[in-house]
Amino acid sequence: MSSETPSTSLENLSREDRRFPPSEEFSAQAVATSELYDRAAADREGFWAEQARELLSWSTDFTQTLDWSNAPFAKWFVGGELNVAYNCTDRHVEAGHGDRVALHFEGEPGDTRTLTYAELTAAVKQAANALTDLGVGEGDRVAIYLPMIPEAVISMLACARIGAPHSVVFGGFSAEALHSRIEDAQAKLVITSDGGYRRGKPAALKPAVDGALAKGSESVEHVLVVRRTGQDVEWTDGRDVWWHDVVDSASAEHEAQPMDAEHPLFILYTSGTTGKPKGILHTSGGYLTQATYTHRNVFDLKPETDVYWCTADIGWVTGHSYIVYGPLSNGATQVIYEGTPDTPHQGRWWEIVAKYGVSILYTAPTAIRTFMKWGEQIPAEHDLTSLRVLGSVGEPINPEAWVWYRRVIGGDRTPVVDTWWQTETGAIMISPLPGVTTAKPGSAQVPLPGISADVLDDEGHPVPNGSGGYLVLTEPWPSMLRGIWGDDERYKETYWSRFEHMYFAGDGAKKDDDGDLWLLGRVDDVMNISGHRLSTTEIESALVSHPKVAEAAVVGAADDTTGQAVCAFVILRGNAEQGDDIVTELRNHVAQEIGPIAKPRQIMVVAELPKTRSGKIMRRLLKDVAENREVGDVTTLADNTVMDLIKSGMTGSS
Numbered sequence: 061m062s063s064e065t066p067s068t069s070l071e072n073l074s075r076e077d078r079r080f081p082p083s084e085e086f087s088a089q090a091v092a093t094s095e096l097y098d099r100a101a102a103d104r105e106g107f108w109a110e111q112a113r114e115l116l117s118w119s120t121d122f123t124q125t126l127d128w129s130n131a132p133f134a135k136w137f138v139g140g141e142l143n144v145a146y147n148c149t150d151r152h153v154e155a156g157h158g159d160r161v162a163l164h165f166e167g168e169p170g171d172t173r174t175l176t177y178a179e180l181t182a183a184v185k186q187a188a189n190a191l192t193d194l195g196v197g198e199g200d201r202v203a204i205y206l207p208m209i210p211e212a213v214i215s216m217l218a219c220a221r222i223g224a225p226h227s228v229v230f231g232g233f234s235a236e237a238l239h240s241r242i243e244d245a246q247a248k249l250v251i252t253s254d255g256g257y258r259r260g261k262p263a264a265l266k267p268a269v270d271g272a273l274a275k276g277s278e279s280v281e282h283v284l285v286v287r288r289t290g291q292d293v294e295w296t297d298g299r300d301v302w303w304h305d306v307v308d309s310a311s312a313e314h315e316a317q318p319m320d321a322e323h324p325l326f327i328l329y330t331s332g333t334t335g336k337p338k339g340i341l342h343t344s345g346g347y348l349t350q351a352t353y354t355h356r357n358v359f360d361l362k363p364e365t366d367v368y369w370c371t372a373d374i375g376w377v378t379g380h381s382y383i384v385y386g387p388l389s390n391g392a393t394q395v396i397y398e399g400t401p402d403t404p405h406q407g408r409w410w411e412i413v414a415k416y417g418v419s420i421l422y423t424a425p426t427a428i429r430t431f432m433k434w435g436e437q438i439p440a441e442h443d444l445t446s447l448r449v450l451g452s453v454g455e456p457i458n459p460e461a462w463v464w465y466r467r468v469i470g471g472d473r474t475p476v477v478d479t480w481w482q483t484e485t486g487a488i489m490i491s492p493l494p495g496v497t498t499a500k501p502g503s504a505q506v507p508l509p510g511i512s513a514d515v516l517d518d519e520g521h522p523v524p525n526g527s528g529g530y531l532v533l534t535e536p537w538p539s540m541l542r543g544i545w546g547d548d549e550r551y552k553e554t555y556w557s558r559f560e561h562m563y564f565a566g567d568g569a570k571k572d573d574d575g576d577l578w579l580l581g582r583v584d585d586v587m588n589i590s591g592h593r594l595s596t597t598e599i600e601s602a603l604v605s606h607p608k609v610a611e612a613a614v615v616g617a618a619d620d621t622t623g624q625a626v627c628a629f630v631i632l633r634g635n636a637e638q639g640d641d642i643v644t645e646l647r648n649h650v651a652q653e654i655g656p657i658a659k660p661r662q663i664m665v666v667a668e669l670p671k672t673r674s675g676k677i678m679r680r681l682l683k684d685v686a687e688n689r690e691v692g693d694v695t696t697l698a699d700n701t702v703m704d705l706i707k708s709g710m711t712g713s714s
């Protein structure tokens with residue numbers, strides 16, 4: 061094996077020639093075999109119909125697999141009815157698995173809770189009754205702003221049970237960001253907690269909800285508050301209710317009503333290329349089919365024996381599909397952890413793996429690179445022999461991180477699956493199958509059985525092997541987004557207008573000589589910071605909303621740990637002072653407007669920004685500066701002395 065030095069460039073990727081075939085022992089016991097590819101290739105729609113019927117319990121069978129007559133608006137499993145929460149809870153109890161652990165919860169301070177499927181089912185029924193009593197009915201939207209505690213999972217399932225689409229907002233988002241999401245979805249109820257534990261301390265959440273609602277939200281009738289940390293909270297009588305007052309006393313009897321296969325299940329906001337986040341809409345039958353199918357086959361899940369842990373937060377799509385819906389629909393036993401990886405020490409994750417005997421671990425490259433930095437002696441202090449499958453998601457994983465992950469965490473034994481997908485795709489689309497595919501470090505490799513993808517050039521022609529271009533999905537898939545909440549035009553424009561009849565993912569990709577896919581990052585103005593999507597425009601708008609800022613340009617610059625980091629260039633208003641204070645002030649301002657994850661790593665105060673004659677900011681040149689590179693071609697600049705000015709006059713990097 062070659063030495064482990066960082067290598068992320070395209071040339072380095074093409075030279076990556078390490079191969080990891082599955083062991084015979086693994087293949088022999090694997091859930092997914094190569095037959096899946098053959099079955100899907102022979103009859104794609106028939107294959108999905110089979111998956112839907114085999115993996116889920118339907119109250120009414122569907123009559124048509126796919127209705128694509130109103131493309132790009134899809135309907136899957138037409139005429140079918142099911143209840144998503146029933147599929148994730150009751151049916152496992154009815155099948156005799158009520159005593160199986162559904163959730164091992166590990167709080168950051170070390171407190172724990174275990175919920176069996178019987179207990180989880182009862183808790184979801186109680187919460188469903190409480191939500192109904194609070195006036196939430198089928199079709200009403202519920203915003204969820206919670207830490208990683210069991211009530212987060214229970215709340216999502218309770219919403220699904222009564223057909224009220226949830227909109228989970230990541231706890232790291234600010235009051236301002238929460239407000240715009242509540243408003244856009246016109247939520248009737250907000251579920252939150254007093255706070256959660258983060259880095260050894262209680263971190264408040266309720267004040268952000270109070271702040272969001274103080275900005276005016278006519279639709280919200282109640283705020284349901286879980287007591288987690290016991291910290292003091294402001295209380296609005298008549299509006300605010302404690303979870304323990306209304307859920308704990310609610311009846312544990314609740315019959316799940318069947319919903320149409322296309323009933324909206326959730327809205328999840330994600331950054332696009334403009335300032336306004338998009339509410340990605342997912343529905344019931346197709347979404348649950350693909351979440352269940354992928355979780356089972358990609359992770360080789362054996363629900364009776366595996367202990368699965370996905371380290372995402374429920375505020376992101378990975379938490380939706382691979383903590384809540386996929387694993388619970390499959391009847392898996394899983395770990396959920398509230399806190400940060402280094403609290404109280406840098407071995408916390410490995411301690412958790414050993415404690416619960418975690419066998420499948422699903423995490424992000426940014427976490428892996430952080431562990432590489434902390435050193436392999438830390439995981440080495442813990443017994444990780446229970447692990448048998450490792451997964452990666454959220455951003456391209458560089459080959460060195462992939463190999464480190466397999467060697468240090470997986471004991472040079474476990475398959476590693478690099479899974480490509482998006483909030484919009486709802487579930488995994490491109491990934492090796494652990495018992496079938498010979499893995500190539502750094503490549504997501506092949507579309508899953510039932511999925512069709514390609515790489516196109518600027519003119520929309522498929523590129524030959526060995527070349528790069530734009531990733532597209534060439535056929536509709538069950539868990540595809542059904543639209544952008546309240547904005548059909550934007551849905552068509554964003555995803556279906558770049559290439560005819562194909563879904564444009566916004567990612568660059570390359571086909572290698574074998575035709576395997578290598579994902580190369582975003583091709584639009586979306587940045588990927590630690591696997592989280594942020595738009596350059598959104599942060600620029602936040603900066604410009606500060607009274608001292610005249611103009612701002614934001615770029616994502618390569619960063620060894622977080623993949624990309626936010627770098628901002630700002631022009632101050634004439635009378636504003638420069639210096640370090642302004643940088644701190646602006647960083648905090650962005651945190652307040654969007655959330656701490658959006659805080660620029662660097663803010664550079666400049667006198668000018670590079671612009672084309674038509675006034676477009678040339679972010680490419682700013683990226684060169686942010687990444688300490690020789691500045692590229694400046695011939696299209698309106699004023700080509702600007703770059704010299706920027707480089708000589710930069711102040712205030714942090």
Ligand code: 6R9
Pocket residue numbers: 330376377378452453454455456457478479480481482483484504565566567579580581582588591592593
């Ligand atoms: C699931 C999730 C989606 C964007 C996507 C791409 C990047 C995700 C990846 C990956 C390379 C992988 N991405 N997985 N890039 N390899 N295995 O992360 O959803 O937050 O919507 O982000 O993340 O750029 O377009 P989301």
